Amino acid sequence: MSRPESPPLIEVEDLVVSYPAGRARRVQAVSGVSLAIASGETLGLVGESGCGKSTLARAILRLVRAEHGRVLLAGDDPLDERRLRRRVQMIFQDPVSSLNPARRVADIVAEGLEIWGTDAGGSGGRSEIVERVLHAVGLDPETFGARRPHELSGGQAQRVCLARALAIRPEMLVLDEPVSALDVSVQAQILNLLERLKAEFGLTMLFVSHDLSVVRAISDRVLVMYLGRVCEVAPVDELFRRARHPYTRALMASVPGKPFGVPPASRLIEGEPPSPIDPPSGCRFRTRCPRADQRCADVAPDAIAVGEGHLVACHHPVDPEESHDDRAR
Amino acid sequence: MHGTSARTRRGIQLAAALLIGVPALTAGATAPPASAPGGSAPEPATCPHQGGTARFALDNDGTGFDTTGAIAPGSIRLITAMNDSLVAAIPGGGWKPLLAESITANPDATVWTITMRPGITFHDGAPVDGAAVAANLEAFRTGKVTAYAFTAVDHITATGPLTAEVHMNRPWGAFPYSLIGQAGWMVSPSTIGTNDRFVGVGPFMLESWTPGDSARLVRNPHYWRAGLPCLDAVEIKFIPDSTVRRQAFDAGDIDGFINPSVEDIVDLKGSPAAQVITGDGAAANEYLLLLNTTKAPLDDVNVRRALAMAIDRDLFIKNQEAGLTTKASSFIDLNSPFAVPTDYPDYDPAAAKQLIAAYVAAHGPINLEIKLEPNPSVRANVDLIASFWNDAGVDTTITEIGVGQSAITAISDNYQVFSWFQFSSIDPDGEYPFFHSGGGTNVLNWTNFVDPKIDEGFDLGRTSQDPAERTKGYTMVQQELASQVPILWIDHLNGVEAAVANPKLHGIGGIKALPDGSPALGMVSGSFFSWAGVWLDG
Amino acid sequence: MSRLLAGRLLRLLALVVAVTLVCYVLLDATPGDPAVWRLGNNADPAALAAMRQEMGLDRPVLVRYLRWLGDAARFDFGTSLFTRRSVGGLLTTALPATIELLVLGELLAVCIAVPLALRAARRPGGLVDRGVSVGAFAALSIPSFVLALYLGWIFGVRLGWLPTIVSHLPSPWRDPLGNLRQMFLPSVTLAVPLAAVYIRLLRTDLLATLSEDYVLLATARGLGERRIMWRHVLRPSSTNLVTAIGMNVAGLVGGAVVIERFFAINGVGQLLVSSIVGKEFSTATTIVMLMTVTVVLVNTIIDVLYALVDPRIRRAGV
């Protein structure tokens, strides 16, 4: 399924995004991230809160201004951000609040058509397209078309968000924690729906989440971020079988039930993430890393290839065999 | 200071200032108000009880104490409490020297000699001598604001330690009347023209003055009249709103106040908890409508007469003044010795309609605009008048001048009808500056009405010292005003210009004894009076 | 910090200049002639012209304004054209009463509002709550002069407990009781509608706070209801209240006119009205300047108070 050799739909080059943090200081939420997503691929983006994953997702759509770096869509830099937004759509974490409470579902879904014209939605008139996409996301247009967002459950609202995005037939979806706010039973429904829609509409996806299990279930490749930097990128199976970055392993170890066979995180990691206002020098993970030495403090590690499509930014990557050992235990 | 209140009658400031004083009374023509103490016998110049502080509310503050400037009624009331004039008015329509020992004229009334009593001092200890008198009168003569009243005065000289001479440029027999009010006030020469303190000769001295709020007057221990004043202090509070004044009075927060509402007078007159002291029989303002006689249609005497005949003044007085006032037909009070019956047109709606119809037939419809100062009670008056005129066939509109707009700007030529209060003179000569046309150049002649008979009448009244001659002159004036109707007279306000006091406060108004024991008027119009003999129950 | 202060000061200055300039020019545009006020209706044109010159009114309005501004910068606010008193003097006599009225009114309003709002919020929808709500609406809807009239009538005339006017007000330091007696009714008149506003604000915020986790946890910890309401709920719910109080202090200076008038208080409100009506340029403009400075100062104080009420803001800085 993963076809890293196919031409990338979207490329991010050395992106830097920062926010003002009072008195002429700025926080670098994203500091120098590069990535590429192939057409038809799902890239999972994992990290803890504050690591910059949501900022990165928004910067790709230019919802926040990047200080440096560029985003290429199918090889060119779309100077007009609206053209970009025509082809790439975004889904947010809180589905209810991302729907305008004053409007009805049918109008919300038709919003893209109003902006871009009915032609953007393929054949048919406005109401036909709305009906079509509502069906596609599993909602009955008769029942739901006239409802307002506060009359929807979380799952239904997220379906409406998907319908709204799909109405103008985008090439790519950027999903920012799309299932985090949903109950376990509904989460599964939406994840399955996403897989189906991806096939049906030929979508490329960037899937942002803090939940490793969900990311593992839906992604082709996974990128792990920590404090604004990329730690590790690898195809999904490779990553979960042979994670090399100490942080990736700590994340896996923290998941309750230890499904990834890594020892408890408390043995791998200590303390809490430092403030992004004043990040550590060198490797940003070094303050919590048991392996850190002077070199980690002095030099920020470059990403090195450690396998087929597997990059890790660490001076002291973990031996891939260790995880096997743990699993065996 | 300039705020409007429910019932404040604001006349022309200077007019009020100059004309304050005592009305010319025909003795016994009108009984003094029952509630006013003293009856017709002069109250002796002693105090039944000495001491205490009276709290009294005025309706408005003045503008300060510069006696050579324009003086608001509030200032006059304060100064009256703190000062004595050279001359006092007496019952029956004459005058007597008060602060002065004597005032005498040469036979043709071109030189007047003023002789002061010895030993009187100002509040600051300076002597009230001939030089001080001359300085005060000279300042008045040359004052920007006051000069017009002394146009007949040529120069003033101090001729001795206690005497001063006033030289006229033409005979002025009525001169002493003008010294009853502002012109007769003596202030310490070094403070002439000072506005925010007052150093006079009267029974009380200014302790503090908070503009717009209050003033406190304290006893003058060196007052020239032995045994006076009775009170230790008078606390004056300015309360523009009549409802608030009444409420504070009922609550016992003040001992008395001036300018009660008409309804207050009616209901307090019967109350044992209050005495109402009205200016009955004294010189009060008139309510009137000034007509600009230079412009059509008001240049036509028939239109003016018709307008007068359209107004039912009896109904007006019954409704607006609760029947407390008397109909007017000129500025001369009915009780004045100069008053004569005139044929001023009375209410006759049919005749009014006829005259108007005739004018309309000849010249087209009449549209009139009545201007007034922004004041709800005045507005009610004008509303009623407009309803009469509308019925008579005159299309009448009402325009309030702006709050910040002075009446004079509105009145100077650019008007048709103006609702107005004025003319509280003691002696008719006091109105000379407002009626004598001066050949059409007198800006104070509001109606711009030029009539040789009126001018002649006023000249006669001014120059002659013979009462018969003077009567002849003012009769001419009254008859001419009645037949030419440049002014529509409504009522004399004697009955409603009043003060209210609780029963413990005595000696407001009434007849006072002069130093020589002869009687003088203690209250001028209903709201101007001296505090010297006022006393509180112990 | 000093740069921050300098910035604020600069803004304040700009604001003061803008507001006073508008005021000055507006006053100039109104009809009426101060010279006539001073000289009376009987003055002749030559005297009027001379008076205008003496008053400086013959110069262009901008020149006069700049002159006033220059003097004001040296704390010389000019003199009243009418009474010829110094504006500074007029203000020093008028200010204390107004300040006292505002302070007492606000205090009283808060003292009425806080316990009532707490009671109301404790049982939302209950009898107390509904009663307080309707009462608050009623209090909001009474024209203040009607309220003033009736308070004076009941407590002054009928019961004779309190004076109905403020007259020769004793200093609050020398005779606090006498002072309070006089200022009581005006303060109540001012406080009643204010209290209504505060009750509504506070009740809403209290209800929001009551559903916060830490309040639930405090209940779960077995703390008494009174303790919870006063210690845990009130303070975090009072930011909006503090804002409202601060904004009112500024707005009330104008709004207190009616009350000042009804209780014959020699206050800034009355002074402002009379000085505008009388085209007292210096007095009116000085008061307007004072009000502007007060608004800005009060806003700054609110910022500080916020920080006291809610330490989260302290951190964020300005």
Add this chain to the structure above:
Amino acid sequence: MPGSDRSRRFPWLAWAGAAWIALLVITALLAPVLPLRDPSAKGIRTGEVGRFESPGWNAWFGGARQGEDQLARVVAGIRPALVLGLVVTLLGALLGGVLGVAAGYLRGRLDRLAVGFIDAALAFPVLVLVIAARAAFGASLVVIIAIFTAASIAPYARLVRGATLTLAERDFVVAARAMGATRRRILWRELAPNLALPLFSFACLGFAVVILTEGGLSFLGLSVHELTWGQLIAEGAGEIRHHPHVALIPATVMFLTVMAFNLVGDGLGQLGGRRRPVTVQRQRTGPPSPDAPGPLPAPLSIRNLSTVLHTATGDVMAVDDVSLEVAAAEVVGLVGESGSGKTMILRSIVGAFPVADVSRNGSVEVDGVDVLRGRAEDVQRTLGTAVGMISQNPLTALNPVRRIEHQLTEPMTVHGGLTRAAARRRALELLDQVGLTDGARRLRSYPHELSGGMRQRVTIAVALANHPSLLLADEPTTALDVTIQEQIVTLLARLQDERTMAMVFVTHDLALLGEIADTICVVYGGQIVERAPAAELFRHPRHRYTVALLASRPDPAAPSHTPLAVIPGHPPVPRPDDRGCRFAPRCPAATAQCREERPPEVVDGTHHVRCWHPRGDDEPA
């Protein structure tokens, strides 16, 4: 009460206000055809109405000084009042709204300019404007409208700017931007409709203020020439001593009108605002169940507990017949989805509810004290000493405006009887125990100065302050990052073990319970549908819901893109009159019996399950 939707409805007082306004509008419109006298006619001349005539059959509202019919004048005053209020409110709201939206959304220089303008305008006394403009342009209604409008722009602009700033951060606006919506479109389609209701509500209040202000101006003699209520009142105020009706009747009409607008504005505000509890704060307790056992040594003993929340949208059976015993040192996990009632079980124990009106039935005993029916002091002491509670969100679990020290020592001084100094010493120990270094500094901190993990450690310390025998942990890690979650769970496990506390641990994460709980209860629709020792539950889930729940998590062993098992439908809102099994609509094995009859509790040793058709051991998952 069930089924009524009171919170979304207009309160009846607001209806009354609206009715009054409607009456005014109709009267004003019909005034020309109503049999009213001419408001300016002088009764004293026509003889129809007397001077200051008292209200009566002849003149319902009485007469004024010149016998004007007050009823006619009050009616005549409706029009200027409404015109003034309406025009000022509309124009002010429109202009202020546009300025506020523009400033709040476009930000940048425009915003700074607008804020400067708003500051200046708010600082500028309206009185100056009124008097000046009135003098310059005359006292017509138009002038007053213009001034009032000018004066009201700033407050509206400020309100709208504030609301816009908040709205602009909301996800749906970001979503619209992400859709490629233009600025104009966002302003008109996204922001404007959502600003309309607060603006309208504010405008109603503003309307009231306009009418009142006009009254005040009339009183000062600064209002319009037209006949307004304010003028009627001002005119009558002088006569209030003698003829009170002249001022009081128009004052009452004005009062009612202002009140009506206030009430309508408030009603609208409630419509749009967050839902407020409109019921009485009341906690009702049913009679003790007859089978309530005698005092047990168990730290927690719940028998047949039912909790009904009486909400505006009807009664909710938040807890339905729950029985649960927790032994000393035992960790019981409650697992369920949001709305399942797991948190409400905890809240029912301590009696703290976010909703105001709650009924509880059954019995809850903590250390032998009946906390449902005991004396208030006993209950408070028990809760304060024997129970510690940790809630889900460390951000909101601590009072933001009080120092850590107060919050940590309060339970010890109130219930533990410690002096402040002793409490402070113990607080330091506690902080050390929960793994916070530099305790003295932490005590001086405010909650916002700590990170999420540190805050949760503090709430744990607060919960442990009085050595509770029972710790109630309500989703203590949900809001935390996974790595921190690990730390907190480990800490809780250690403390529970060291102190041999009983613990009830609520979460939606079954896997997490597997690590910490001895016994797991699965909660669905307010009921405990299955209860079993942890290992047993994972191995042999009996209830169909438990089975589905376990299956719906992605399987780490399966390759990615493997379709997940799905539970169709949505969790129910449990109602008291529900019949049958609450899971039946979503259950693959449901029968008619499941839908009609309450399922029995099947007990198999330590394994309890409420199901008609529990899954057998041999069935596939």
